[in-house]
Amino acid sequence: MNASVSAIVPVVAFLTLYILSGIRVINEYERGVKFTFGKFSKVCNPGWRLALPIFQRMVKVDMRVTVMDVPSQVAITKDNVSTTINAVLYFRVFDAAKAVIEVSDYFNAISQLAQTTMRNTVGEVSLNELLQERERVAMRIQSIVDKETDPWGIKVTAVELKDIELPxxxxxxxxxxxxxxxxxxxxxxxxxxxxxxxxxxxxxxxxxxxSHGGLFLRTLSTLTDLSSDQSNTIVFLLPIEIFKALEKYVKS
Known part of the structure; x- marks a missing residue:
């Protein structure tokens, strides 16, 4: 009896350690893609999940919005002007299984795709359009990259052009x-x-x-403004309206 117990204890201990070693903790912002004997089994939700060593494997995928800095690219516009342009790209994984199965390294794949698309899009517009319609160019880049990454289970939420450097x-x-x-x-x-x-x-x-005498009154108003400064020399010109007024007065 003692011999049987002594033989069972190591087995139980081994099984316990075996099961404990297969426990995986999936955070709230992650999803676990489980493979059994190399084949896709299911996508595991957050919590404690079991992936039996040797037989099963689990790949964690971050479901949060990721910010990618697209490296500076030298591009030639439609009117043959060389520019250096860089951008920032925002994306998130909406299908964890596709992000693991359909592409080997989705982060690097998106980066390369964004660089190529940015150069091609800049080549389709003139320099004035690039400088004045940056939002439209950025939306064009976003739509192309988003369409290409959709089969990978990835959604490109925004693209912003950071800097456009000219010679x-x-x-x-x-x-x-x-x-x-x-x-x-x-x-x-x-x-x-x-x-x-x-x-x-x-x-x-x-x-x-x-107006009769209007010019005379305007002249007097101007002289009033000038007379406030004693250093001014005033040259007084008699308008012809004065003589006309005197002539009417004498005749009357």
Missing amino acids: GNLQRALARAAEAEREKDAVIIKAEGDRIAAENIAQAAEIIAR
Whole structure:
């Protein structure tokens, strides 16, 4: 009897250690893809799960949104301008089984796909479109990458273009063009102001011309403003309206 017990104890201890070694803890943000004898069995939800050593294997997949920094790429635009562009890509796994079975390394695969797509998309637009419509270009990249990664069980949620670097000579040319544009706007605004001022002066002259003594009163008002400073020398010009008023007074 004692011999039988002595033989069973090691077996029980071995089985206990064997089972305990197969316990896997899956966090809330993870899913476990279980394989039995090399074949896909099921996707395990968060909690304690058992994967028997030798017979079964479990691969954990992170289901959270992942941020990927797409390395800088030298791309040529549609109008043959060389630019250096980089971006940031956001994606998440929505099917853990496909992410493990359909692609060997989905993180590296998405990175390479994003780099290629970014170069191709930049080559389809001109430099002005790239600079002025960055959101549209980013959405174009997102739609292409998302379509290609859908069979892998991966959803690309957003793509943002971080920086667009232009050659030094092109930057100087753009700066000169922008400066010339601002000077043109300044000249147009000044000319518009002169036109409005001339129209107002013409209207004021017409009003003064229709009023007897209006020019004389305006002259006196100007002299009043100048007389406040004693250092000014005032040259007083008599308008012809004064003589007309005196002539009417004498005749009356």
